Amino acid sequence: MAEETMVEAATEGGAPKKRDKLHFPTAITVLFIVMLFAAVLTWVVPAGEYSKLKYVADDDVFSITNADGTTEEQPATQETLTKLGISANVESYLDGSISKPTAIPGTYQRVDQNPQGVVEFLLAPINGVYESIDIILFVFLLGGCIGVLNHMGALTAAVAALSRVTRGREWLLIIVLTLIIVAGGTTFGLAEETIALYPILMPVFIAAGYDAMTCIAVIFMGSCVGTMYSTVNPFAIGVATKAAGISMAEGMSWRFVALAIGTVISLAYVMRYGHKVRLDPSKSVVYDFKERIEERWGQRGEAPEFTTPMKVSLAVFGVSFVVLVYGIVAHQWWFDYMTAVFLACSMILAFTCGLDEEVFMDEYIGGCGDLMSVALVVGVARAVNILLENGLISDTILYFFSGAIAGMSPVLFIIMMLVVYIILGFFINSSSGLAVLSVPIMAPLGGAVGVSKTAIISAYNYGQGLISYVTPTGLILASLAMVDVPFSRWFKFVTPLLVITVLLNALLLVAQVLV
Incomplete structure (x- = not known):
């Protein structure tokens, strides 16, 4: 009997496992649906501004x-x-x-309504791309470097070498990489930069016997946990504490406790899932995509010899990341400098890769093109915020929720504050922007019911971190687009952990208020 392709069906215990009956829309389609929702809101939600x-x-x-x-x-x-x-x-x-x-x-005052019509709807994604061009250029140049390395076979050879070293201890990949990414998130807000890690780490995880979801979880969830439990992240805790008029040192012990607990729980969740998949690949939530994923990311045939040009080119690529991290931490670089790093990397690769100039450019431009979908997701996601801002309803949403929670008991207030920040995090997808807009409003409300400013900042951090797991306006769709995994599968994977994390964050906030 002819085998069906893995993409169409897979077998689990002899029974066919078919794709979802209802096909979940692609990332761009999801974002346009959210854009439509945002545009409708500008017609029905009263406009207002602080x-x-x-x-x-x-x-x-x-x-x-x-x-x-x-x-x-x-x-x-x-x-x-x-x-x-x-x-x-x-x-x-x-x-x-x-x-x-x-x-x-x-x-806060009501202002004239400014509903976003058809023209504004069409202009929003275009302006979103304009406003996100720094990130988009970073993605393109990164893709170009990866395209050249893939053509050389450098990544395949390196993965084969790494697999030999970690054989029998594959679980170390999950622990070490998660801790590194969490550390980056909690200290300097490592988030968008993690897009660069997928083409490097996906082959490593596939070769180790894990699935694509394990790799996504380690990279994306690691950054989410780090930023959600930020300790000294200047773009979240730094801005929020300054907006509240307190020292960053205040509440530091609570933040470290939350970081430790949150990291252990998420790490245990991913390790349990990864172990289950290695023992039985059919337990993977993306098992019906296994053939396609391995064709793209897995090692095919005999690994090429790990030649000197490969080693030198990979070293150049690796040093670029070291320079990138140094610049972000020591000099607060943004995407202009980060992109310049990979432009320099591209120029050096042209001399170290050993390819003819014409072949190099063909592979480089092809690599840029491979990440076109990721770049478009980044730009269109920004369009949602543009519609809300131009429709003058972002402040109205903040005003509504601030009035709804005023005067509650401290415990109920802080739990509702978590809920409010989860919702606000969806509409205002910027940690620093959300802090500057909301903390000056929320901090006095907390003081009126006996809730400290540090607890308010914790609620802000936990709430905007929680919604980042699933919000289409965040980084998740761009991350999934990198590895061509549907959002529905990510949602299925992350939902149990999301419920656990909501309960954990609520308990942490209540404890911070009562102690």
């Missing part, structure tokens, strides 16, 4: 933009912030730590 404060360094003043569009200037002093009800320290504005406009508590 007055925003921003420091103007050239004039050494605070510029305040009111909801009606009028502006005024105030002295850049602590007295001005205190008068406006903003608890942040003035030094955080003067030294540039807080650079985004800060919402002023108690200033």
